[in-house]
Amino acid sequence: MKALRVKNVYFVESPLQLMSALEAVTFFKDETIIYYKLSSAQSKSDFQMIDIIKKSGLNCFSEMNNRSRSIWHISCLKLLIMFLLFAKSERVFIGDFRNFWFNILAGSIRSKEVVLLDDGASTIYLQYKFFSKGKGFRTFIRNKKAKGIKRNVNYIFSLMFNDKVPNLFSFFNFDGWLFDKQIDYCKVRKTLKKGERVRGVYFLGSKLSEAKILNFNQELKFILFTKNYMEALYPEHVYVYVPHRSDSEEKLIKIHEEGIRIKKIDVPIEIYFDSAECLPSIVCGFYTTALYTLNSGYCFESVISFDVSKNIACNKNIDSIRAVYSYYKSNGILVVPIKDF
Template sequence: MERALFLIDTPSHVINVREALKSYSLTEYDLMINDCNRADTFIQLKAMIGTLTPPSKIVEVAKVEGGLNERIHAYAQHLPFLLSRQYSHVFISSTRQHWQRDIVCSLNISKIVLLDDGNATIPFYEYFFSKGIFFDFPDDPDIQRRSKAAEIRNYYNISIVEPTKIELFTYFDLKPLPWLSIKRNSLTSLQKDHKKIDDSLVYIIGVGAVTVKYTSQADYLDLLNRTRALMPDKTFCYIPHRIESQELIDDIEKIGFLVNRLNMPIENWIYQLDVAPCTVLSYYSTALFTCATMFKSIRTISIQPDMSTWLGAKSSHVWNLKSCNNYQLVETIYKYLNADKSIESILI
């Protein structure tokens, strides 16, 4: 009997788990979840798991604030159990998470499948998947710390030897490579043709750009005002990214936007609506791609300011990547947004 393991750590990953179970005809599976992200990600993740066909086992890794030993132990302690389960498939959802790299490389499974981690799949494909690299972690400049990490991993029999082949289960239009097969994720489980549309309502989806220092708060508020001016007869409801601060949200309300902070992915929220907004727009959110596929009766628009708007991305912290900076990530996402015929693009 085939049994799969899914390694996930954000609520949006649950959408891809549901699609993969159907597409790969899997009925028995385990989940391994990790409280390793900021804001209320883990709370939302656990709530979203309740929407799935129940897994056989859920392995939960609690948040750890300690040193290297404590943080590696938090997930490595589960390796003997995971090895005993004899999985036929292992699905990973983020190549920027050390814990996922360590688990998948240590299980030595022949069928490894990478799920989309939002629109990060696009620049990853361009910058390092295309070169046969699946994990792009920079070397730790602290030699002593790097040696200690290797020692701890050796103690737990953790391998970090990359697989030679991976399958990508993706909703993006990407070409297969000798080391990267492609299976299309059609996002069928949440597709809906809304019969009732509120022609006065526009959703604008936040991208967390102020929090990650791609732009300033003042400039972002100005961008929102310029965006709203494109459709002066519409009511705009701002859907914050989960990492956006209450201070920013308060300021967005002060300039006249409705605000709805969701406790679930935007796709799930729109799916359950009886009356949908006429338009969903954002600057470079993953939701532009997913909503355009799922909700054909809703207009989906990428609003594209000059790239100088995101100039801070050139110097902002790059998390667990060495092949490109954050500015290049955004630039690549815009390229694919412009190529997607189901998404409109408006320069501003």
């Protein structure tokens, strides 16, 4: 079976992780298999992943069955048995380090190293909070916020894993934050693209209310705050809202009712910018990873991140969110605090 004799094995479940995996395939140039997980319900993320797979022209993909929770667990168990008995590779790449099954499957393959692919804001948080301190998945599980029985279950599960720090294949700059002997397979940086610019501000949307990080009304107020801020700072530029793939139709209707222009993009923003003839002069957003990826690849008049962290202090993701804002500040992105509402 192909899965048992390739040099590199990948596990991904989002467009960003998949794009990172394809860059790693080009970088390492070894025989590869990419296991990808779609959501149980067809989503925009799924369509983007399928489109990326089709356009890649590669024949190295294997879908992990996720039609229901029980089928997902059964398919992972089958892979686990196969890997434990036969699998061996040079490297195993994980897209979502927080995915329990991805770590079990990666650990069941006899390999020389485990490599973490890009996974947006969580990559920054994991590197700062755990990897830079010599801690891996075992510590991560034990630090998950849980009470009572669930906390004890997490501790028992943690015993199944070692605490080895994974290497990285990331576009983020972690100079000074790597653990001893941790490798960062730095991608070749793209030459900054200048191209033609229009007088526009692209606000890159985030699924903050959909993910229950903010409530619906809060997020709308914050979006209006960014619009007013940018229009006061750049009166000759047109403010345009670029939705996240998970933005609800209800949110987009409300944004439109506020007189905000909306530009829907059906591919990952990085792919769109690569092929676009004209680009905006300014990009901004809350803490979306796209602010960093676009800032690394293109020349903009300004890149601004609006800080909402003071308004979500009780959220379970607050440590991760604060780590992202801190990282952005140290890497040349202007961070503007949003006033309390």
